[in-house]
Amino acid sequence: MGQIFLWAGQGSPIDSDIDTAFLARLHNQSARALKGQGFSVLEVPVGLSLPKAIAWINVRARPGAVALALETATFPSAKVRGTSVFYTANNTERCTQAEQVLRSVVQHLPSLVSRGVQPDTDTATGRLAFAREVNIPSLVLSLGFVTNLTDRLLLLERPNELAHGIFQGLLHWSRRLTERGNRLPFAPLSLYINEQRYGEQGILVEGDAYVPADVLDHCAIALPRATTPGWLHYGGITYIRAIELREAGVFVRWEAETKTARLQTLMSFQPGALGDIIGPGYLLPSDYEAFLQQVNPGGLQQFPDITQLYQAEAATEGVNPDVAFAQALLETYFFGFSSLLSPIQNNFGGLGATSGSHAFASFPSAQIGVRAHIQHLKAYANEEPLVQAVVDPRFSFVTRGVAPRVEQLSRRWSAEADYGDKILAMLRRLYGAAGLL
Template structure:
């Protein structure tokens, strides 16, 4: 049987400073997860599982290196976190898996359901692809050799979740142990002899389709992920030769690259399990120098916008059934890329869940502040006016052209016009987060992938 690696989030040194994670109500994310992790380790060892606890003083990068340096075939890895939101009502458990991997998704669901059977009071936030996170990917899910998942056990900023973590810790640990045991058995069933490292010639093949055409060479499946020959990557015009974040292996004297890692290079990835085919589509003209430009026209249809929103929040259209139409109309009027604005709405409102401090009735889809600095942000009389204000604020940053419609953005005149024509330049301006632009681009990529545009 394979071994289990488990890491408690945070606690290590990041840039020379100890990272406690979220700090809420006199406790920290790292403390709560370390205490929970220790109980999981004790429980699994009592069940005769070999489990390795990642040292708590390691940085995120060192954690990955520590696991990769010790892993072998049949092993699995889990990192446990809590989440935190400005809205204290948000709560529940979620598990993140590497996107476009049905096997890993099933494993994430197994882990999540095992926890919720032991602690049914925790709401189920679902098994979710790592593309649904702010940056569009999670290093723990993508950069480990062994199958890996990242779990948000609960939301520390929610009083009910925090009570469960601190007062039902043993049940939480038992649920995690149950899930890890099931996952480990599915990856590496118990045998009477040690599980050897796969030798060359044991990786199953998969077919490759690139831009609608069948590729003459096959890829391989390693730990549930498709790998494609490096020569194909070169043909796509993507250079990953020096990128340490791209997983590569040598197999039968050919270098292969993990397909999902190409997603960050404007290559969309899809998998057909029935025909064992990996579909790669290189970026269209959308990405040829205009992908991150705020000014201009959008590329999606109203239906494509609606389908993307609904896929990420089933209830999103209940309150705002015409939201896609509003973005297309208002963006086109002011010459602002409505795809960028729509993606920003998804990021700012958590796909219209309004998980932050802004309330739905404010019709504030861009997280806009008020002229007077109201703690709740700006409010608008209708959804259309709220969308218009966001579009106008984007235009203020994107260029110096005059507004077509009367100004409704309360902070339009406070912006140095044209200072941020590209999405990445919104970082530290629209929001204090230095990764804000990257997070917005990650949502925009997901939108274009869902629409089949890249």
């Protein structure tokens, strides 16, 4: 029988009843059921951090093993609920496995609404370390939103059904891999770069497309992280997992039927330009609108001119409108807002007031709110004077030019260490929806 790893991820601090101990009990119940079926189940020690949990699994994993992380979610709106399974983007095989696990969980607890399976590129940071850095097929099961009363009660009152659904999903997933037997782990795949056939092939490994590392030099690609996971040496050639190139502004498309990987580079990008606050945008207002129609049509109903406002106000000050709009999507939860910030405040950048009340600032119109957001970005990005009169209440508090890139807004605009990464992830989602990335 196959080897199965279970990790109870970090519980939500929102509700003390649903914490790491709760997740640990849940995965212990699932583990006992799997062991009863003859599976080798390894339970990652409770309390390990994410990097240590990944390392713990990678040291012990054997070919044919699978790994599942359990977590709970939170959201500013108490209306948001449901369960979902996250998988590595562009991996159609892992997507199918995620669907099987999710289907099993929802079948055993139908009251827990399904939000569908989602690629990890749709998460706040645009990637999930558990899905990317565990060396064996791995998924992340988000059980529900503890900020939603219905979800919270289901998790607390129906753990047996939930555990049985997890057990059944893992059982089918592991058995399918076992039945696959001795299928060759690596298969060749065709590789196209900017619609031109590349002279060397890539390889397919457990559903992930890998391309020769020479592609980085061929396309002048500079990966933003020296520690980017997904490297592989096989047959005397070094490969990089194709999806990781998205971090450097490469559109990665995988065609499963023909076993073909297609890479499209934004040739107009200067090296490292993805994430520059000052500069031109690549999208039109219609691209912003199409994205909002997908994620929150109500945002356009509330602010019908918001996309044009961001393009116009950003152009006036020389700010990249794509970056500004991506940050607005992040700050306003796709213009759905939260209990702390309401639509009537016209505050799309999460700007604070200066009254000493520790409240968010308010603006008389959407246009002035967008203008204030653009001005605050420009304050961080360079030392050029503003074209229009100052409406940003905190403009004078910024040390001009200290953050020309979005990554440098971390620990400045927000206390979050990965705040800039979240903006970049949202920017990539925008470009991906428009067919650029």
